[in-house]
Amino acid sequence: MAKPSPAPSSTPPPYITSVDLMRGLVMVLMALDHVRGFFTNADFSSTDLARTTPGVFLTRWITHLCAPTFVFLAGTSAYLSASRGMAHSQLAKRLFLRGLWLVFLELTVVRFAWFFNLDYNLMxxxxxxxxxxSMIVLAALVYLPLWAVAGVGIGMILTHNLLDSIRLEDFQAAGGSLTWKGWLVSVLHIPHFPVVYPLIPWIGVMASGYAFGPLMLLPSRTRIKVVFKCGTILVAGFLILRGLNIYGDPDPWVLQETPVFTLLSFLNTTKYPPSLLYLLMTLGLMFLLISAFEWWHEAHGPHGVAGRFLITFGRVPLFFYLIHLYFIHGFTLLIAFAMGANIRSFLTSSWEFPSWWGFSLPVVYLVWVGVTTTLYPICRRFAALKSRHRGSWWTPYI
Structure with a gap:
């Protein structure tokens, strides 16, 4: 029987630069998406093909890479941490406590960053x-054999679109409110206030990332080939299933008036909840990028300025996530005040900002560059602090 988690070892595995590079890249792209949300003048969904432009669509599309990569690599990082000699019970306890901590942060620190108010009718x-x-569930899954963890994860990703026929209307009580079964369906699969990210299949993504962990411990050249093959298989699967329009996403692609918009329709997969095709597309791209990072490091040695920039954010992803939201929302207030606006109108979600607010896409990109370059030295100092206190009780939680 396969071991449920890596066997304890007195020799830590080599530091895997590509993991932090990939994580840093998606954190920077995530900042782009959030800057776009706070500063755009587009009063429509970026993926609404009836109103969007290729530039606006692709700015949103490339950031689809963020959440799947972040969740998948969280699972991989859990395996890599355990491979340094952590017992199953220790790993489960850390995952459980960190999961609870993240849920608490979402309900408090993160929620306030988005809204800058205490009105919990907005959430x-x-x-x-x-x-x-997902971490809390993984805390239980790590006791299973690794093949079983992989089966749970991959199975959830492959099959959850079979639930697409379920409708929340079927779980409404008198007056239109949801029954407890309706709330359970919302938490697990169908977005409904306040749940934006239903848990299926994110749990599967994290479990798959954990099961992928042993492959990241292979020798570098072997790892490059394996990760590249994984990416190729997933992208090919996306292209085939998306082309057939038979399964994997509730919204099929359709021919548009121009080839460019037909391509955008092809790429326009469902994020809430993430469809099979959405995950094949994003995780496939993630694998290809990791293999490229691995190949570059193997061929050219240490990364340059851009690599150090991304690695810094990749080493402190939660810290960056928390401070970048406050920085972006705070900068919004500063610009609104400078324009003579009533800043009370901005103490809410960006969707509730005044209709006159917003800037063109080039300005959004300019603000994004300013945000990431400003936060870089702060994150670099915190990464150094975290490195000096490695092994302290607080480092896994921030």
């Missing part, structure tokens, strides 16, 4: 919520 349970509950 969005997003990626940190899903990440936390």
């Amino acid at each position: 969005d349970l997003q990626v940190i919520w899903a990440l936390g509950w």
